[in-house]
Amino acid sequence: MANKQPEEKMDRKFAFFHASSVNGTAMMIAAIIGSYFSVYLTDSVGLAATSVSALMFIATLWDAINDPMMGIIADRTNTKWGRYRPYFIFAPILLTFFGTMLWINPNLGSGNFWYYLTMYIGYGMTVTMYTMPQMSILPAHVKSDSIRNKIITFGAAGTALMFTIGSSFGQNLEKFFANLFGVQNGWVPLMILLGLLSCVSFWGLFAIGKEKYIEPTPDRPFRDDLKRILKHKELSPYILVWMMASLGYGLMFATSVYYVMYYLARPDLISTYMLAVSLGALVSMVVLMGIFLKVFKTAQHALTASVISSSICYVILFFFGKGNFTFLLVVTFIATALASMQNALVNVLVNDAIDYIQFTEGISANGVISSIKGFAQKFGNTVSNSLPLFFLGLVGYVAGAVGQQNETTLFVLNFMRFGAPVITGIIMLICLRFNPVEKHREDINTMKSMIRDHSEENHN
Template identity: 60%
Template sequence: MAKEKTVNTVVKDEISTAFKWFHATSANGGAMLMAAVIASYFSVYMTDTLKIPAAAASAIMFVATLWDAINDPMMGVIADRTKSRWGRYRPYFIFAPILLTFFATMIWIDWGFASTSTKVAYVLIMYIGYGMTVTMYSMPHMAILPAAVRSNEQRNMIISLGAGVCATVFTIGNTFTANITGFFNNIGFKNGYVPFMLICGVFAFISFWGLFATSKGKEKYLVEPEKGHPLKEIGRVLKYKEVWPNLIAWVMASMGYGMMFSTSVYYIMYYWARPDLIPVYMGVISIGALISMVVLMPIFLKVFKTGQKALLVSQALSIVLYVILFFAGKTNFVFLCVLTFISACTASMQNALVNVLVNDTIDFIMLKEGKSSNGVISSIKGFAQKCGNTIVSSGILAVLSISGYIAGAIGQQPESAMFALNFLKFGAPSLTGIILIICVAKSPMNKYAEDIVDMKVKMGEK
């Protein structure tokens, strides 16, 4: 512990408040608000508004998000090998909001195509473009933090700040999307999602370009990447068995967090047959997520000392609540909301706490290889996260299709579809939480903690 205090003292004043805020509000601000709306409402928009069959919508999500996962390692290698007068990771923050705003807006535009195949092709192309843009900025965004900051304390503080911003915009996106899009519809817009995305884009421009400006000269803790075939760098990381539990944990966290939001609209609309309660229920989840990130996560980190322990405790509590809700969630709506709120408070922080494992992995590879692999490791985490997203986005629709789900048939779903809705909402996140706990608790990387502290002390002294 004394050694870690030495690390924190050496680098205490190296980053500005502006850098912290722009790092927190770039990927987690306007961009995350777009992601929140897309994650919770786009699948329903495809099946119920565009009238794309659930099986075809599932195929769209599978192909797009699988490709999104595959290109993450490519982007990580590209980011690590970027050489420019602006730095290694900073240039990507210039182009991110431009492409992001374009694709996030275009996926909501209904051109009135008569052919289902044409609709599918258009949505697929635009959704792939959106996903590739997210990949383009996500890898550099994750990689620049350990490149600029050596102290675990400061890293965790910035991660917590970003988590709070993320939770806030998710609350807005999930609770008020219907009100916001409805407002735009009432003032003459054919599709309220389009102006909503454009407004999100304005915030994305401010935060990403702010991060570009405030990160100038901050990429201090880097060494030249190894020359050779790009796949060699990925293999150099994945050859260590210590990395694999973290990779699995990232997949499970992505699935657990994604299902919490992506299944909720379907759950209330069809399992409860109360579409009028969707804004209330989404608000319960979003406010719970906000409290989780802003209030409870810092408390968990302080009480349990490390991100790993905080993650374990929060997941264990969430699983207990999910099991209760699986068997008794339809007993009473107030009961459902209360337990859902508590579970959101404990479960939501997983999406931020797993980022601690990214920094741990970066430090571990630096210890073992003496080389910076920030971008590659961030991309591997991104790949794992996108694999989780692929399973969630396409898996939900695939399971519903197999179960006999009927789009628009409120109160008339078959029993098989009702069971599937309940399982997707509470059963599946329980399973992902159990696997996540096993991976983190049994991680072989933990035994290198003291050696990593020594390494960071020496780096801080240079």
């Protein structure tokens, strides 16, 4: 009888660098851009809200489209450093460049639109360059579901922490760096520092990551892999879930500053409100997500509970949020703590889809599947970044006119902040009823155990 292989152990160095790469200072850059960049373009650069909406839509739509391209390229990369690891060398350098250039005003008049469109596209493509390989290397390095979920939880905690700092204290950090370096625009030195710190995390992931559980680089046309994946129509609900989770999470941060500044007409309370939102997200990722997974056993059940409970809070806030600021802060904190984990819990479905395709088709398509998730996520980002500004532009929003917005504008702000997440949650609940992996879970676990044992034998 063959000796039983030992249980897979947590690689703590890999877990740290995997969690602190995409979910470290790179995520803080994303938090600052998501929370303040639109306001910077309308209120500081002077672009019209509709122009910013168009800019966001074009850039993030292209960002979504190029995700599958990156996934296909990553799956067919063949270097002495591996398939996914080489991208961790160059991507953080580009992140530092584009993240910085977004906050520089070239004063080109009407040409500013094209400048910021170019830089935002560059930033989005850079995020794609490191996100697809980062998602792909997790199932290539780890086969255990429990260890994967722990690493995803670590990453979720990093996301929450970086979003807390970036969205709550972004303006304070900008002012600190402006005073420290004696410049008018503190966003520039802040982005340089965050970009350099991201280099440390990504280069650490390059050094530690191993690609143990993947097949050799395929010599078949990439179209074959894509066809073999897309023919599984039963996986299509995953795409909608990924879109809706991203959309709901993005709206949480993209609309909060506008909500406080114009709906409440209290720009002095922006930092306080954003702190409540960010702390809620931190508690969600660091504390409640683990509790929900333990209580509800699976990511799908935890996600269902999160959607239902947070939607109740959002409905209360939609109707009664404006009456009392303390009440608004408390219920917003609770709603965010219940909702934020959704954007991390759906990452479990990426690994489920990868395992499902390996089980049904016998191929490793980590990059392609991760890119499909990336496409769905970026499409959600496209909507969350552009739709609020699009609607505001239609209903007569006036930049800087605190306390002077019309009633339709105020309704749109309230609905985008608290009504839209309820709709995205309902769509997720409907889609989750058609999860195809559950019926094959036992057979998939057997397959993964056999793959891991075979890999261990080859390495011994």
